[in-house]
Amino acid sequence: MGLELQGITKAVSGEPWLYGIDVTFERGLNVLAGPTLAGKTTLMRIAAGLERPDDGKLILDGEDLTGVSVRKRDVAFVYQEFINYPSISVTKNIASPLVRSGDFSEQQIKDRVAELAELLKLGPYLDRLPGELSGGQKQRVAIARALAKKSKLLILDEPLANLDYKLREELREELEAVFTQEDAIVLYSTTEPQEALAFSSHTVIMNEGRILQMGPAITAYRQPGNATVARVFSDPPMNLIPAKQAGSQLVLTGAAKGPRPQHFHEIEISDLLIGIFPHQVKLERQSIDDFEVVGRVALAELTGSETFLHVQTESGRLVAQLSGVHTRPLDEEVRVYLPSTALFAFDSSTENLLRSPEVSDFAHG
Amino acid sequence: MTQAVKPRDNRAWYLVAPVMVSIVFTAVIPLMMVINYSVQDIFGQSRLFVGADWFNKTLEDPAFRGSFLRNLAFSIQVLIIQIPLGIVLGLGLPKKGWRSSMALVLMAMPLLIPFNVVGTIWLVFARGDIGLGGYFLNNIVGLDINYAQDSFDAWTTVLVMDTWHWTPLVALLVYAGLRAIPDAYYQAATIDGASKFAIFRYVQLPRLRGVLTIAVLLRFMDSFMIFTEPFVLTGGGPGDTTNFLSISLAQLAQAFNLGPAAAYSLVYFFFIQLSCFIFFTILKRF
Structure with a gap:
């Protein structure tokens, strides 16, 4: 019916x-x-x-x-x-x-x-x-x-x-x-x-x-x-960064590397596409396992209660959705941190989802 | 006691001034001259103030009244024929593609022809001996068309001529109005199960209100001021059959009856203004 x-x-x-x-x-x-x-x-x-x-x-x-x-x-x-x-x-x-x-x-x-x-x-x-x-x-x-x-x-x-x-x-x-x-x-x-x-x-x-x-x-x-779903069904779209697994390390394109996130174990494919929602991208390090990405400010959109900071990095352009007002001069060097527990893993050839973060990590809106 | 003076800046008037000056020269001064003539009897150098005499005379003049009623009848017939016909044509025009462009160009052709040429075309076209239309009607359909002698034929010829000349304007306005209606309106009506007529009555007609208001106003004004076509065709004849206000006014002015002609034109002008105002007020309400 x-x-x-x-x-x-x-x-x-x-x-x-x-x-x-x-x-x-x-x-x-x-x-x-x-x-x-x-x-x-x-x-x-x-x-x-x-x-x-x-x-x-x-x-x-x-x-x-x-x-x-x-x-x-x-x-x-x-x-x-x-x-x-x-x-x-x-x-x-x-x-x-x-x-x-x-x-x-x-x-x-x-x-x-x-x-x-x-x-x-x-x-x-x-x-x-x-x-x-x-x-x-x-x-x-x-x-x-x-x-x-x-x-x-x-x-x-x-x-x-x-x-x-x-x-x-x-x-x-x-x-x-x-x-x-x-x-x-x-x-x-x-x-x-x-x-x-x-x-x-x-x-x-x-x-x-x-x-x-x-x-x-x-x-x-x-x-x-x-x-594609991750990009289409999120506003601003999910950030996607190509990455490689090397032993116990995860290497993001553009040199940021760190220990492989817990929930990525058992992934056997080495070429990955890492995803992270803009609201998970931080300006301060929260944990020792965070991935640090260096880039330059490309655009700072203020909505009043939030700032969308577009950062040009070697891994491509990342968008950070930050609460509060952050005025940043254009082209200023900025470091952003990607919490390892908030990362999604997609197969880089098929783009299919391999792992998603534990639900409790969504507590922060 | 002193009062705070609100500072005033009148410099904006400089920007309006050029328009004001040109309006004064093109409209106000000529109109004042006409008003000036209308209250005087002018004969060569001698001028005599006559007050409202010419107005009284004009309003009592049976020839004026005749022409006025003729004009009114003509305009009403023009509206009754041309507005519905224009709507039907506008609805029937192809909606897109080369057919649409071609139909629009062909239909707009009469609009591009100067008034006196339109008169001349129909002067020849409607003749029973050499005109295509007149010959056809007289010799093949078996009528007896003679606009030079038969008053009904003369009137009808002017009416048909005007319809041929100006219905395309109404149709073009309607066409433009129809194109401005989003497809969603038609779909919504179709989903409601509305018939073609219901779509016309509840979707198209209300959305055409604006353009139809303009069409009615333009067609009324233009037809009420008709001059060239009957002038070329029969010069107002046969008899007085097509002697419209503008034609008799021209005769007055050409005879240098400046006072009566001025009063005549003011009454004419006033009536056109008044009826446009009334039309506009009524049509805006719908």
């Missing part, structure tokens, strides 16, 4: 866009995460029936829907842009899918609109036109309209992307509650790992037209299947 996609391929203006996607979305919330151009929107459009796959099948609760027109499907779609009917009131907007379907009595429509207005806090705005609402309210109306029909399949394509940070947080929390109430298959796409992690539900990570990893968001974050 659920929505099953089997070997979906699609080319967009001659270029391959999706390479044989196989995935099953169960009832409840499914998050599609990945950077732009990953193919999330195309996959969702195919799932909705707005586009036909070049190849592959689409099965909803055992029924083959491949090639069935979107008009005949039971589906709702929320866009990144706030799409509402501009000339009719909020009430009529929410009611429109019910009115169009012709299967509901006036009283049922009225009740459903009232219920949704309550759920999405639109009560005071029911008589307004969409043009008279704020961005967040407009998107609430669009979401209410999508929920109105109680479709089997509810698709939201980066619904919060055009909202400011505060509204996004607020609406995301509400949506989580809404999704648990609805008995629908919900597909929700986002470019932000944080958002996927916050939903903490089934997550499908996509990149360049392929599915990289599926499962709970936190697993993808703690145990990324390969280096």
Whole structure:
């Protein structure tokens, strides 16, 4: 049961866009995460029936829907842009899918609109036109309209992307509650790992037209299947440094070396790709086993409470996510420390994950 | 008691000055001259202040009233025909590719033709003896078109000519407005199960409001000021059938009846301003 996609391929203006996607979305919330151009929107459009796959099948609760027109499907779609009917009131907007379907009595429509207005806090705005609402309210109306029909399949394509940070947080929390109430298959796409992690539900990570990893968001974050997942599903992306194992030593490219981390034992491959999250990179040595990397400041981005320090080293560019404000002159020499317990090990040829740090080491956020 | 004086810096006026000066020379002074003429009786060197006499005369003049009603009827017909036709054409234009470019260029051609050339083209085209259109209608369809003698034919010819000349403008505006609607709107409506008409009524038409407001205003103003086409075609005839306000105004001015002509133009000008204001206010509300 659920929505099953089997070997979906699609080319967009001659270029391959999706390479044989196989995935099953169960009832409840499914998050599609990945950077732009990953193919999330195309996959969702195919799932909705707005586009036909070049190849592959689409099965909803055992029924083959491949090639069935979107008009005949039971589906709702929320866009990144706030799409509402501009000339009719909020009430009529929410009611429109019910009115169009012709299967509901006036009283049922009225009740459903009232219920949704309550759920999405639109009560005071029911008589307004969409043009008279704020961005967040407009998107609430669009979401209410999508929920109105109680479709089997509810698709939201980066619904919060055009909202400011505060509204996004607020609406995301509400949506989580809404999704648990609805008995629908919900597909929700986002470019932000944080958002996927916050939903903490089934997550499908996509990149360049392929599915990289599926499962709970936190697993993808703690145990990324390969280096690409680690880069894509972390913001800022995970730092990756080529390294070699030599006896009991681990040698990072660029001369930093140190004793092989405990959790790396039993790795037999000598050419590795070492990964470390930016928030684990420190300016002070915490332990004798830390790897010291010398570099020069390439950029210091201040966000207010945090500083993203980009350091150019012989091992490539490293990003350190530091709490507090650190103003550093450009090109100044800087030493950063990589705690050995926080390192990920990837096979340098296949880029597959070999070892990940013990979970307790994630205590520091 | 001394009061704190708020420091004022008026230097910004220097920046506005060039525009003010040119407006004074191009609009204010000519308009003042017209107002000046409209309250005087001018005959050679002698001038006589007559107050509102010319205005009263103009407003009571049956010829003026006739022309005014003719103009009004013409503009209403222009709007009734050209706006829906322009919408239909705009909706029907190919959306992309070389077909779209070609259709746009072909359709915009009439817009590039000068007014008096349009008049001349139709002067020949609608003639029953040598004009392609007139000959076709008279000898093959079996009508009897003669714009020089039949008032209905003359009126219709001017109306068709104007429609041919200006509907492309409406269609282009509509086309541009339609292109500005994101695809997501159509998809959302399709998912809701909206019919083609519902999409037009609830998605396209509301999103075209802005361009249609401009189209209605432009078409009303231009058609209300029509001069060249009927002037070239029949000079206002046959009889007074196509004697629009601008044509009779030109006749007055050419006869050096400066006072009445000035009053006439002010009343004309005032009405155009007023109706544009009314149109704009009403259309903005929707």
